[in-house]
Amino acid sequence: MIDKGSADAVEIERIVDAPAALVWQMWTDPEHFKAWYGPDGATIPVAKMDVRVGGTRLVCMEVQTPNGPMRMWFTGEYREVVENERLIYTESISDENGHVPAPSDMGMPEGHPTTTEVRVELRDIGGRTKMVMTHVGIPHDSPGAAGWAMALGKLTAYIAAYSDR
Amino acid sequence: MTATIDEDRLSETFAALANSTRRAILARLAEGGATVNELAEPFEMTLPAISKHIKVLERAGLVVRGQRAQYRPCALDPAPLEEVSAWAERYRPVWEARFDRMDDYLKQLQATKAGKGND
Numbered sequence: 466m467i468d469k470g471s472a473d474a475v476e477i478e479r480i481v482d483a484p485a486a487l488v489w490q491m492w493t494d495p496e497h498f499k500a501w502y503g504p505d506g507a508t509i510p511v512a513k514m515d516v517r518v519g520g521t522r523l524v525c526m527e528v529q530t531p532n533g534p535m536r537m538w539f540t541g542e543y544r545e546v547v548e549n550e551r552l553i554y555t556e557s558i559s560d561e562n563g564h565v566p567a568p569s570d571m572g573m574p575e576g577h578p579t580t581t582e583v584r585v586e587l588r589d590i591g592g593r594t595k596m597v598m599t600h601v602g603i604p605h606d607s608p609g610a611a612g613w614a615m616a617l618g619k620l621t622a623y624i625a626a627y628s629d630r
Numbered sequence: 631m632t633a634t635i636d637e638d639r640l641s642e643t644f645a646a647l648a649n650s651t652r653r654a655i656l657a658r659l660a661e662g663g664a665t666v667n668e669l670a671e672p673f674e675m676t677l678p679a680i681s682k683h684i685k686v687l688e689r690a691g692l693v694v695r696g697q698r699a700q701y702r703p704c705a706l707d708p709a710p711l712e713e714v715s716a717w718a719e720r721y722r723p724v725w726e727a728r729f730d731r732m733d734d735y736l737k738q739l740q741a742t743k744a745g746k747g748n749d
Contacts, residue, residue, distance in 0.1 A: 475721045479729050483736045491732055497739075501732040504724055598729075600721050 475600045485589040488596060489549045492585055504528075510536075518546055522554060523563050540565060544582070552585040639691070643710040646690035651675070652683050656692060659706035663696075669704060 481488050491497050495512035503509045503526055511525035519542065526537045540559035545551055557565045557580045565579065584599040646652055655669055670680040684704060687693040691710045695702045 475725065477722065477725050477729065481729075481733065481736065483740065487736065487739075491736070497735075500735045502728055505727060596729075598725060600725065 474602060476597065477599075478595070478597045480590070481594045481596050483594060484592055485549045485587045485594045488587055488594045489552075492552055516543060516546055516552075518543055520546075521563065523559070525561070536561075538563070541580075549589075550587055553582065555580050555582050557581075639710065642690045643692065646686050646692055649683070649686075651680075652687055655680075655683060655687065656706060659693065659704060663703045663705040665701045665703050667701070 491501065493514060493516045495514055498512050498514070499509040502512075502524070507526050507528045509524060510527050511523065513521075513523045515521055522539075522541050522543065524539045526539070527534050528537075529535075538559045538561050539556050540563040541555040541557060543552070543554045545553035559565045582601045584597075584601070586597045588595045647656075651673065654672070658664060658669060658672075666677065666681055666684060669684070670677055673680060684693060684695075688695065691707060693704050694707045695704050
């Protein structure tokens with residue numbers, strides 16, 4: 466049950482039947498992004514993307530519930546932007562103004578990481594694109610990240626051994 | 631994997647993990663069981679202070695202690711950590727579904743383009 470890598474990361478590799486320049490637009494052009502990003506039954510009414518290092522993003526996801534539509538907001542910052550090749554951005558739950566609540570406001574202990582990081586790597590393979598997406602629970606430069614990474618690494622190895630028993 | 635996730639318990643696990651001393655204690659226990667004295671050795675902390683951290687880990691279900699021996703050795707219980715791992719894995723189906731939609735959308739987009747190109 467334990468995948469390769471860290472316990473707090475999800476890595477997915479796909480071959481996409483489109484050139485890298487078009488796949489890049491899927492991630493960076495709000496109109497294209499809205500078309501595929503929402504989970505089933507959700508729409509993306511707002512996607513603001515200032516795609517440059519240090520630029521911010523704000524995405525709204527709307528889901529229909531029995532009590533009417535519910536909106537969730539996510540903000541983040543672009544960390545790396547290499548056109549058609551590599552995109553790294555952070556993601557945090559926020560309000561519609563992009564304000565991120567403190568961990569304690571969400572019932573979590575102070576120092577608890579609240580930001581995740583999404584990395585997208587694209588490589589052209591003869592008109593098609595190899596896309597590797599990694600969603601990391603704790604970005605490497607967040608406070609205490611080294612300690613978390615070390616502990617989780619050791620513990621992941623331990624859990625893997627335990628699961629095999 | 632169909633592990634259901636108890637959110638309260640998950641928060642408790644994260645709360646227990648959100649401290650470098652406690653993470654170090656767990657990393658040490660990942661190498662094998664140990665007594666409180668042994669666990670205290672690498673730290674410049676009093677035994678009661680270490681005991682307090684161990685109690686937090688015990689409450690979170692991450693550490694179990696022997697009942698019989700007087701020194702009650704500590705051992706790691708990885709069950710709550712598996713839930714942390716499940717928490718990350720929970721994103722996988724969401725992303726897979728997104729990328730399926732990206733494939734469909736790209737197909738439509740390129741079909742439209744090709745159609746226009748033939749006009």
